[in-house]
Amino acid sequence: MQIFAQIDPSQISSLYLICVLIVAHLAALWQPQLINYFVFSSKQIREHREYFRLFTPFLAHAGWLHLLMNAVGIYYFAPLVDLHWGPTVLTAIFVLSVFGGSIFSLILRRSDNDYQSLGASGGVSGLLMASFFLEPHLSVGIIFIPVAIPAYIFGILFTWASILLSRTQDRNRISHEGHLGGLFFGGLVAAALMKFEMPIIELNWLLYLGLFPAGLYVVLHWAKIIRN
Secondary structure (H helix, E strand, O other): OHHHHOOOHHHHHHHHHHHHHHHHHHHHHHOOHHHHHHOEEHHHHHHHOOHHHHOOHHHOOOOHHHHHHHHHHHHHHHHHHHHHHHHHHHHHHHHHHHHHHHHHHHHHOOOOOOOEEOOOHHHHHHHHHHHHHHOOOOEEEEOOEEEEEEHHHHHHHHHHHHHHHOOOOOOOOOOHHHHHHHHHHHHHHHHHHOOOOOOOHHHHHHHHHHHHHHHHHHHHHHHHHHHO
16 A cells, blocks of 8 residues: 555556556466457458457557557556546547547458457557647657657657558558557547647647548548448
8 A cells, every 4th residue: 555655646547557458468378369359350340240359459469568568658648648637538538549549440451351450559549649639748759769859749740650651561560550540539539628629839730730630531541442
């Protein structure tokens, strides 16, 4: 109890979330078939209607390093969301962002016979974008780049990079579609909680140059699927 008494209250929810990821990963190590049960699979969703897979990819990770990267993201960005909106909204943004990442993957990779992805990066991306709407001038560092970037600029660059990388033909890579969906849903929830009232111009840039292009990109892709 003394240990938890020394923890910032805004960090407790993020630690609980990290613990869920660790427990799920340990369970998958003990029962490897759980990974196949949790993983996002476009084929299983389309042909067998296993819609639970839209929500479960965050429970499966490719290894401890993959899990560590997502845990670090949660540790740094979840407390800010918790501080402003509380643990219930934090959890909702995370889950909806995981769902959003799956939906974007389902649309953008529909031509793949059995596209699969796993990990909590969609949820982490959603928390990241939500925190950027809360603190647009937060300094964000990137590995190998010594200069910190303002959060709103990083959010815009991350969104456009995810759009461009989602168009590559490499099928054995990072799920940029999942990142893009997480960014969009996390940002959309944050903007909605703010009633889309952007008090400073940087937030408008993040909304119109980050959030809107992501949504438009998927809508246009979906319209193309319908026409075909």
